[in-house]
Amino acid sequence: xxxxxxxxxxxxxxxxxxxxxxxKQRARRTTAYDIAYKLGIAQSTVSRALNGNSNVxxxxxxxxxxxxxxxxxxxxxxxxxLRTQSTKTxxxxxxxxxxxxxxxxxxxxxxxxxxxxxxxAARGYGLLVSxxxxxxxxxxxxxxxxxxxxxxxxxxxxxxxxxxxxxxLADEGYSVVFWGSPYETETAVRADNHAGGALAARHLLDQxxxxxxxxxxxxDGPQQFxxxxxxxxxxxxxxxxxxxxxxxxxxxxxxxxxAEAVARLIGSGISFDGIFAATDLFAIGALQKLQELNxxxxxxxxxxxxxxxxxxxxxxxxxxxxxQDLVKAGEQLVDNVIAAIQxxxxxxxxxxxxxxxxGSSRR
Numbered sequence: 001x002x003x004x005x006x007x008x009x010x011x012x013x014x015x016x017x018x019x020x021x022x023x024k025q026r027a028r029r030t031t032a033y034d035i036a037y038k039l040g041i042a043q044s045t046v047s048r049a050l051n052g053n054s055n056v057x058x059x060x061x062x063x064x065x066x067x068x069x070x071x072x073x074x075x076x077x078x079x080x081x082l083r084t085q086s087t088k089t090x091x092x093x094x095x096x097x098x099x100x101x102x103x104x105x106x107x108x109x110x111x112x113x114x115x116x117x118x119x120x121a122a123r124g125y126g127l128l129v130s131x132x133x134x135x136x137x138x139x140x141x142x143x144x145x146x147x148x149x150x151x152x153x154x155x156x157x158x159x160x161x162x163x164x165x166x167x168x169l170a171d172e173g174y175s176v177v178f179w180g181s182p183y184e185t186e187t188a189v190r191a192d193n194h195a196g197g198a199l200a201a202r203h204l205l206d207q208x209x210x211x212x213x214x215x216x217x218x219x220d221g222p223q224q225f226x227x228x229x230x231x232x233x234x235x236x237x238x239x240x241x242x243x244x245x246x247x248x249x250x251x252x253x254x255x256x257x258x259a260e261a262v263a264r265l266i267g268s269g270i271s272f273d274g275i276f277a278a279t280d281l282f283a284i285g286a287l288q289k290l291q292e293l294n295x296x297x298x299x300x301x302x303x304x305x306x307x308x309x310x311x312x313x314x315x316x317x318x319x320x321x322x323x324q325d326l327v328k329a330g331e332q333l334v335d336n337v338i339a340a341i342q343x344x345x346x347x348x349x350x351x352x353x354x355x356x357x358x359g360s361s362r363r
Contacts (some may be wrong), residue, residue, distance in 0.1 A: 038067050061084025067338040089126040090337060091148035092116055092138065095133065095162045102131040106281060108255070108307045109154055112179065115154060123334060125149075138165045143174055144358050150175035150337040156223040157182045165271035176331055180224050187340065189332050192226045192350035196322040198278040200227055200304045201356045203320070205239050207302050207363045209274030212236065213244040215261045216278025222245025224277045228306055234325055245320035258285025259292075267294065271303055274361075280312050280321055287315050287360060293360030302361040317359030325352045 032050065036043040041060075049056045049064035056064075060241050067073075069184050094113060096105045113129065120127045128148050130282060138161075142148035151177060153166045160182075167183055170176040181188040193299060214232060216225045235244050246261040247268075262285075265272060277283035283305030290297050297303055297317055308323030328352045336346030 006067045030071045066144045070107055086147050089128055089148045089152055090120050091128045091142040092152045094131045095159045097156050097158050098133045107309045111326055115326045116333055119330040119334040138203035140166055140169045148335050150341045152333050153179050154179040177337040182223050191324040192353050193227035194231035195238050196353040197228040198235040201235035203231045204274040209302055211272045212274035213246050213272040213281045214276050215246045217234050254281035255285035258282035261288040262286045277305045280307040280309045284315050298361050298363050320358045320361035321356050322353050323356045
């Protein structure tokens with residue numbers, strides 16, 4: 001006959017197995033051992049197949065995946081993170097100027113953020129997003145605090161202090177990848193800005209434009225603008241033409257800068273019949289000023305922007321633009337930061353661009 005202590009131990013063991021003797025019984029979670037038993041193979045083979053190990057043949061991997069589906073198996077993410085010492089999370093910092101809030105950020109970056117989030121999710125990573133601006137309050141130590149495995153930085157190139165801060169983290173060996181960094185760095189992902197500038201110039205020439213102005217900073221301006229101007233000027237040079245440089249006013253609002261640049265061009269008496277703006281926001285401001293002055297677009301002046309933001313669809317006329325492949329940009333940023341986490345070299349190829357012709361230039 002069992003003693004009372006033995007009965008108590010047996011009772012408690014059954015309670016643990018069934019998830020509570022008096023309550024509803026809880027179904028036991030399917031494990032890799034169950035899949036191994038079903039297929040008659042080792043549990044280690046199942047684990048390698050589920051993790052995508054190249055040592056497992058495609059046929060065996062398919063057998064394991066089908067069995068996992070039949071048994072309603074799902075990976076225990078918490079346990080996987082403990083085994084790999086990985087958070088399976090990426091951090092993304094969006095930089096904006098100290099004089100603007102997050103809602104005033106160029107909408108291009110919100111579109112890019114969405115593509116990064118989709119790419120991270122497709123690769124099994126969560127995304128931790130932070131909007132930052134002020135030097136002294138910047139934060140990028142996500143790896144040290146075990147909040148994320150790596151960091152992606154995008155946003156306004158005008159926030160010099162912030163870019164220096166995050167570049168310093170990259171130089172110290174943290175897993176940091178940038179979109180369009182103002183600095184020369186191997187971990188930066190960039191659009192093919194030079195090719196985009198050339199596309200804009202060729203299109204305007206094809207539309208019959210002969211005196212084409214550039215709206216945007218040159219020389220010491222942000223690297224992406226300098227590259228766009230270089231591609232634009234090189235293509236004009238092939239046709240025996242030189243760009244007209246619009247005088248750029250100081251200011252934070254790109255639409256206002258674009259409008260004022262057009263006003264200064266007209267006020268100077270310089271004749272022009274085409275405009276290539278370094279960003280869509282410059283171009284939208286230019287369109288507004290031309291409309292205000294009753295200058296026909298594209299009849300008298302054809303306009304091309306750069307970025308491909310949706311706001312260009314609602315400009316009047318709709319804005320011709322050089323679109324950046326944001327889906328590819330998001331994939332490359334995520335893949336490159338994962339490569340950095342794994343001490344591998346990322347993809348250094350520029351992100352493709354293409355010409356999207358709309359009403360502002362179609363003659």
